[in-house]
Amino acid sequence: MFGRLMPSEGKFFDLFNQHAELCVKGAQEMVALMTNFDDLENRVHAIEILEKQADKVTYTTIELLHKTFITPIDRDDIHKLITRMDDILDLMEDAGQTVSLYDIRAITPEAKRLAELCLTCSERVQAAVALLHNMDNSREILVICEQIDRLESDADHVMRAAMSKLFRDEPDVRNLIKLKAIYEILETVTDRCEDVANIIQGIIVENA
Numbered sequence: 001m002f003g004r005l006m007p008s009e010g011k012f013f014d015l016f017n018q019h020a021e022l023c024v025k026g027a028q029e030m031v032a033l034m035t036n037f038d039d040l041e042n043r044v045h046a047i048e049i050l051e052k053q054a055d056k057v058t059y060t061t062i063e064l065l066h067k068t069f070i071t072p073i074d075r076d077d078i079h080k081l082i083t084r085m086d087d088i089l090d091l092m093e094d095a096g097q098t099v100s101l102y103d104i105r106a107i108t109p110e111a112k113r114l115a116e117l118c119l120t121c122s123e124r125v126q127a128a129v130a131l132l133h134n135m136d137n138s139r140e141i142l143v144i145c146e147q148i149d150r151l152e153s154d155a156d157h158v159m160r161a162a163m164s165k166l167f168r169d170e171p172d173v174r175n176l177i178k179l180k181a182i183y184e185i186l187e188t189v190t191d192r193c194e195d196v197a198n199i200i201q202g203i204i205v206e207n208a
Contacts, residue, residue: 011064012064012071012073012078013132016061017126017129018057019061019082019129020122020125020130021126022053022057023054023085023088023122023125024119024122025050026047026051026054026089026092026093026122027092027115027118027119027122027189028119029047029050030043030047030095030118030119030186031118033047033115034107034111034114034115035107037105037107040099040100041100044099044100047093048097051089051090051092051093054085054089055086058083058086061082062079065079073203073207074203077203077206080199081199081200081203084196084199085125085129087195088125088193091185091188092189094185095182095186095189098178098182098185104178104179104182108162110159110162111162111183113158114155114159114183114186114190117154117155117190118186118193120151121151122193124144124148124151124193124197125148125193125196125197127144128196132200132203138208141200141204142201142204144197145197145200145201148193148194148196148197149194151190151193152194155186155190156187159183159184159186162179162183163180163183166180
């Protein structure tokens, strides 16, 4: 009876790692999509599959949270962390579907650069999450979180420059609207990565 009340601490961190890995795979597909449209349908479908797998991990994490009496970190932090991570892949799926639904025929270097920043941010999130099981890693985790913050700032700069160029040089209003939507979604992916970094920083402070 008492054994059932004990926390499955390792399971939460395993689930965080599973989700972070799916985010990285999704970002890799997004970079490939923004590099070459020849395999657009398959890329979009691959991101959709990864997003569904991530949804299952999120559901499993929240279900485990309800069943676990004592959690390794604050319950609210667990919920916020997994749901914010889930937002990352949701937005990647939105970006892929937008490219497909809007029938965008050519992508810009700025969109590719934003996708690359999404990938680097996702890889940094994965690195931070992988260390979260041990508070002895606090200093290294905080360094990674600072890197994510800088990457998000880089994405802001890329998007502002891209928007300026778009409104200055793009003669087709419909194409302008389409590309503007893509830029905004991709930049928001880095915002959600920064949100995850902020949650992780809060966990470190609370458990230091």
